[in-house]
Amino acid sequence: MHLLTKTLDIESISNEFPIFKRKINGHNLIYLDSASTSQKPTQVINSIKEYYEKFNSNVHRGVYKISEEATLAFENSRSNVASLINSYPEEIIFTSGTTKSINMLANILSMNYLKKGDEIIITEMEHHSNLVPWQIASKLYGLKLKYVKLTNNGSIDINKLESLFTEKTKLITITHVSNVLGTINPIKEIAKIAHKHNSLILVDGAQSVPHMTIDVKSLDIDFLAFSGHKMLASTGIGILYGKKKLLESLQPSEFGGGMISNVSLNNSSWNESPWKFEAGTPNVEGAISLSTAISYLKSIGLEKIEKHEKELTKYTLEQLEKIENIKVYGPSERSGIISFNINKLHPHDISAILDREGIAIRGGHHCAMPLMKFLRINGTARISFYLYNSFEDIDKLIKSLKTVSEVLK
Ligand code: C6P
DSSP states (O other): OOOOOOOOHHHHHTTTOGGSSSTTEEEEEEEETTTOOOOOHHHHHHHHHHHIIOOOOOOOSSSSSHHHHHHHHHHHHHHHHHTTTOOOOOOEEEEEEHHHHHHHHHHHHHHOOOTOOOEEEEEETTGGGGGGHHHHHHHHTEEEEEEEEEEEOOOOOOOHHHHHOOOEEEEEEEBBTTTOOBBBBBBBHHHHHHHTTTOOOOOOOTTTTSSSOOOOHHHSSSSSEEESSSGTTTTTTTEEEEEEHHHHOOOOOSTTSSSSSEEEEEEEEEEEEEEEEESSOOOOOHHHHHHHHHHHHHOHHHHHHHHHHHHHHHHHHHHHHHHEEEEEEESSSSOSSSEEEEEOOOHHHHHHHHTTTEEOOEEEETOHHHHHHHHHHSSSEEEEOOOTTTHHHHHHHHHHHHHHHHHTO
């Protein structure tokens, strides 16, 4: 056992995730792809079952018991999400995920706020979900995208970032944590710079909110997007946080049931925030699962989860160095995401070989092609951690990687 300080009781945590009882190719599952999606604990699975078995109904519509129960659970989830990031429930918009949140905001800002010639600052490390929507908006509305170039180890140079701001800059959109390199961007500092230049800031929190304590007030960010499925909840639920005053002043970009106040044949008016941004029947089971997931994460403690992942990351980086012909990408101070290549091996081959031992990792471009271009590669093998991973998982991974490196050199 290589664990000096035992931050989390991994055995009892992993016992709460039914998937770990499964054998994969005759081995216990070692899941090292939580950046892609996380596994789900029994509590979350049961909360979805309970909703369908006991109070399945639409929300905000029915004046009968089970609909009132569903509405209460849905709105309680909004409050639970709000408290997780130190915001108010009115600042929490339910979406289907990070991708949807960013697309929605790109539409909202393009339709309401941005004008031809305005500039948006973005980085080369963004996931396609925080790049393509802005690229399309820039083409449709005559906006200009300005990219922050990365340093050699895949970080942001704050001075270079600040030099891109002009009086035309209206938004900086940036990931909190890179899904490829694990780079943690200094969001508080960047928000300060953005506001100094009268610009808004959107943070892609897909890889940070599940793994660390996020306080939107202390960071002073205007918008934050994240996904439930990367933080123990079901797929199809996500969040767009926006400062209350901003959400109140912006118009929705999607229209239909649930978001209106009054409709006549020629005109319509909207409900209050955040409901005016939630057109159509929402993902009720998803919101309930997210609330349960958040309560579960809070009961363990995000500080402890972050510390645990830091310990795993440090240990893994040390162990990876001992493998021949390996190249690890990204800075040494990072979140629990590590990308690497071994020799000229295709990342998919590395992943397929590990799968034979029940080890799940991801290989490919990770939806970050501009970053791959910057690194002058087509893809990487990537491991990523969560609260259920142990030092034993890493020892098994390293043992298998050593074999891969030996056999295929
Ligand atoms: N990254 C990964 O394996 P969705 O798919 O909407 O839940 O999240 C999109 C997204 C946005 N931003 C970042 C930084 C992300 O990492 C992701 C999802 C997964 O890296 C799937 S490609």
